[in-house]
Amino acid sequence: MSLRSQMLKGILEGCILSIIHQQPTYGYEISVILQEYGLENISEGSIYPILLRLQKEKLIIGEMRKSESGPKRKYYQLTEDGNEALKEFYLQWEAIKNPVDNIVHQGG
Amino acid sequence: MSLRSQMLKGILEGCILSIIHQQPTYGYEISVILQEYGLENISEGSIYPILLRLQKEKLIIGEMRKSESGPKRKYYQLTEDGNEALKEFYLQWEAIKNPVDNIVHQGG
C-alpha cells in the first residue's frame, strides 16, 4: 500500500463531506471533482465505500435521480450530523496541518 | 478510534523522520518535540513502533548512549535511504495538503 494511500486515511472522508457540502452530488462526479482539485487517481473503490459508510452513519442522505445521459445517479447531501462532522473535520485538519507544516519547513 | 488517529496515518512517520533529520534524537524526546509543535498526546505506543519500523526499513539507525540523568537513550539518525524517504514525504505532503486546503476553504 502506497504512502499516499496511508496519508489519505481519514482525510478523504472529510474531503468528500466538504465537496457534498458545497453542492449535492454523486459518486462518479466526486471522483472528477477530486481530480480537478489535484487529488488524482482516487478510485471508485475508495469513494463508494466512503459514501456508503457516511450514509450508514447518517452524515449524508442519498436520493436516486434520473440522468439525462447515462444511468441513474445517487445524489447525496449532508444531514445536520454531517454538518457537525464536517466542522469537526475542519478543526482536526487545521490542528494537524499547521504543526506538520512547521515540522516540514523547519527540517527541510 | 479517533478521527485524528486516522488522519495521522502515514503523516506521523514523516514527521518523525523530519524531526530526526533536524537533529539526532530519541523516542522520548520526540514525543516532547511533537508536543511543542502542537501535536499533543502522541503516545509512546505510536512513537516506538514507528521507530522500530523505520529502523527495520533501514531509514534510520539507532545507537544507545548513556544519559547524564536517567536511563540510557537510543539516539536515531537518518540513513541515506531515510533522506530519500523524507524527500518523498515532503512531496506527498504538499501533493495532499494543497488540494485538501482548497477543498476545505472552498466549502466553508
Place this chain on the structure above:
DNA sequence: ATAAGCTACCTTGTTATACAAAGTAGCTTA
C-alpha cells in the same frame, strides 16, 4: 532505606480505512 515519580524503552491486540479488483448495468455512438 524506601517510596514516589519521572525518564526511557518495548510489545500485543484492536480498529479503522484506502484501494485493488472484480462485477453489474444503462446509455450513446459508430
Place this chain on the structure above:
DNA sequence: TAAGCTACTTTGTATAACAAGGTAGCTTAT
C-alpha cells in the same frame, strides 16, 4: 452490435495509530 463511457456495488488485503500493559534506571523527598 460492439465499443466506450457513465455509474454504482462488493470482497478482500495491507497497514498504521494507539490503548494498555510491562520493564527498568535514576532522582528526590520522607
